[in-house]
Structures are given as structure tokens and as C-alpha cells.
Amino acid sequence: FVHEPRLQYVPVKGDHVIGIVTAKAGDVFKLDVGGSEQASLSYLAFEGATKRNRPNVQVGDLIYGQFLVANKDMEPEMVCIDSSGRSSGMGIIGQDGFLFKVSLGLVRKLLAPKCEIIQELSQLYPFELVLGMNGRIWVKAKTVQQTLIIVNILEACEYMTAEQRKQALARLSGN
Amino acid sequence: FMQRGLDSQTKKQLEEEEKKIISEEHWYLDLPDLKEKESFIIEERSFMPCEDLLYGRMSFKGFNPEIEKLMIQMNSRCKEEEIEVDGKMEADVSDEEMARRYETLVGTIGKKFLRKRDQHVLQDEDEDGSSNTRPSKKAKKKFLKPQD
Numbered sequence: 001f002v003h004e005p006r007l008q009y010v011p012v013k014g015d016h017v018i019g020i021v022t023a024k025a026g027d028v029f030k031l032d033v034g035g036s037e038q039a040s041l042s043y044l045a046f047e048g049a050t051k052r053n054r055p056n057v058q059v060g061d062l063i064y065g066q067f068l069v070a071n072k073d074m075e076p077e078m079v080c081i082d083s084s085g086r087s088s089g090m091g092i093i094g095q096d097g098f099l100f101k102v103s104l105g106l107v108r109k110l111l112a113p114k115c116e117i118i119q120e121l122s123q124l125y126p127f128e129l130v131l132g133m134n135g136r137i138w139v140k141a142k143t144v145q146q147t148l149i150i151v152n153i154l155e156a157c158e159y160m161t162a163e164q165r166k167q168a169l170a171r172l173s174g175n
Numbered sequence: 176f177m178q179r180g181l182d183s184q185t186k187k188q189l190e191e192e193e194k195k196i197i198s199e200e201h202w203y204l205d206l207p208d209l210k211e212k213e214s215f216i217i218e219e220r221s222f223m224p225c226e227d228l229l230y231g232r233m234s235f236k237g238f239n240p241e242i243e244k245l246m247i248q249m250n251s252r253c254k255e256e257e258i259e260v261d262g263k264m265e266a267d268v269s270d271e272e273m274a275r276r277y278e279t280l281v282g283t284i285g286k287k288f289l290r291k292r293d294q295h296v297l298q299d300e301d302e303d304g305s306s307n308t309r310p311s312k313k314a315k316k317k318f319l320k321p322q323d
Binding site for chain 1: 229
């Protein structure tokens with residue numbers, strides 16, 4: 001298969017991404033996903049959402065969802081439920097935590113089945129991680145300091161070799 | 176009456192003539208028919224199936240137990256195929272047991288639909304089969320005429 005290391009994310013159907021709510025236009029939210037266009041998200045596309053039971057989404061919230069429609073002719077549409085109607089982890093990402101952007105290639109590397117970076121990080125301390133295929137990563141750990149450490153490691157992983165990474169982690173776990 | 180038939184005939188003739196004219200005007204390609212090649216290239220825009228990527232939400236060391244459950248569910252979808260293969264092997268072994276059970280099952284259900292007389296006979300046969308010493312005393316009861 002052919003890899004194209006692009007800089008900007010191109011929406012692809014079925015991809016899970018992190019989006020930022022920028023506007024609320026009636027029944028539809030506009031999300032910024034880092035592509036050329038904003039994606040739309042209907043308020044009914046959440047698990048257990050009805051016309052009366054609306055999800056509590058504010059401008060500036062983070063949403064983890066997948067693309068329902070994503071081609072070059074139409075505006076991309078996102079949903080937060082899968083084909084069987086369950087949310088399976090998608091939806092509004094909670095409070096706290098830190099969102100940052102990395103390159104698309106790094107996210108693909110991190111999502112690989114046996115990623116050493118993630119395995120090594122998981123040994124350090126408990127934390128939560130959400131990876132969006134659009135290059136956005138959200139991290140939440142118990143303290144702000146731990147969160148920032150994880151963020152710095154993930155950002156630096158792009159340029160560090162495996163040895164440098166292990167050294168850095170050894171210093172951290174020693175502390 | 177005949178006029179309608181004549182009309183339809185003339186219509187048919189006209190249509191045939193029209194077709195001839197049209198077919199003569201059609202351009203034909205003298206090239207041989209090109210066979211449609213099956214393209215071996217499949218276009219896939221997302222990376223998910225290419226590299227078998229994991230699910231994007233992860234939690235470590237029990238930070239978010241719901242997401243940890245999700246991780247097991249999502250990642251077990253990849254391993255489900257392996258489990259299916261193993262399951263088939265186990266099924267082969269139990270086929271023999273199935274055959275044995277089926278034999279006895281047919282017998283028991285078959286007995287259910289026998290009439291009472293046949294059931295007695297069956298019992299006798301079983302007894303005969305089990306112990307050959309006992310001769311069959313009971314014969315099928317026939318209708319005895321009342322003696323005058």
C-alpha cells in the first residue's frame with residue numbers, strides 16, 4: 001500500500017477523530033477536525049439521544065466520533081454512535097485533560113498493534129489517552145505534572161530514537 | 176376489422192424498414208472486443224484495515240474502568256478469528272458423542288410413538304436380547320371368537 005505523509009488531515013469515512021465544537025446551529029453542531037472543512041454533527045447521533053433528551057454539548061467541548069460521510073464533494077458528517085447504535089466509547093470527552101497536536105504519521109505509529117511507546121508509557125502511571133486519526137491526542141492523568149510529562153514524551157517521540165526514549169522513561173520512573 | 180390488421184402489418188413493415196435504415200447508419204467499431212480486465216487494485220482511503228490499527232481510546236492502570244472494558248472488547252475482535260479456528264477442532268471431537276447420543280435419542284423417541292401392543296413386544300425383545308434363556312411365551316393376542 002501507498003503512504004502519503006501529508007501535513008493536513010483529510011477526512012476519511014470510518015476514521016475516529018477528536019473534534020472541537022465551534023458552533024451550534026439549531027440541531028447541528030459544527031466541529032473543527034483539522035481538515036479543510038468543518039464537520040457537522042447532529043445532536044441525534046449520540047447514544048440514547050431523542051428530540052427531548054438532548055446531549056449536553058457546549059461550544060468548545062471535545063468530541064470523539066467517527067465519520068459517517070467523508071468525500072471530497074460533500075461536507076463531512078460525524079456521528080458518535082456505531083452501526084449498531086451503541087456509543088462504544090465515542091461522545092463527549094470529559095473535563096480536564098490536555099489536547100495537543102502531533103503529526104499524522106505518529107498517530108498511526110501509536111495505534112499500531114504492538115506499539116512500544118504506549119506499552120512503556122502504560123508502565124509509568126495510570127492515565128487515559130484518546131487518539132484521533134486527525135493528529136490530535138488527548139491525555140488525562142491524576143496530576144497536572146503527570147499529564148504534562150506524558151504530553152512531552154509523546155510529542156518528542158517523533159524525533160527520539162528508541163534508546164533515547166527508554167533513557168528518558170528510566171529517568172522518570174527512577175524519580 | 177381488416178383495416179386494423181392491415182394497419183398493424185403496415186406498421187410492422189415500417190418499423191422493420193426504419194430499423195434497417197438505422198442499423199445501416201450505426202457506426203460499428205472494427206476493433207475486436209476488449210475484455211474487461213479485472214483490476215487488482217482496490218482503493219482504500221482509511222488506514223485502519225491496512226495496518227490493523229487499535230481503537231483510539233485507551234486507559235492504563237485502571238484510570239477509567241469503562242474504557243478498559245472497551246479496550247478488551249475492541250481488541251478481542253481481532254482475536255475472535257483465532258478462537259473460531261480452535262473452536263472447530265473441538266467440534267470434531269464431539270461429533271462422535273453426538274452420534275452416540277443421537278442413536279439412543281432416536282430409539283427413545285421412536286418408542287414414544289409405538290402402540291401399546293408393540294411396546295410389549297419391544298420389551299419382550301429387549302428381554303430376549305438381554306437373556307436368551309427365556310422363550311417368548313406371549314404371542315400377539317388375536318381376536319377370539321366367543322364360543323357358542
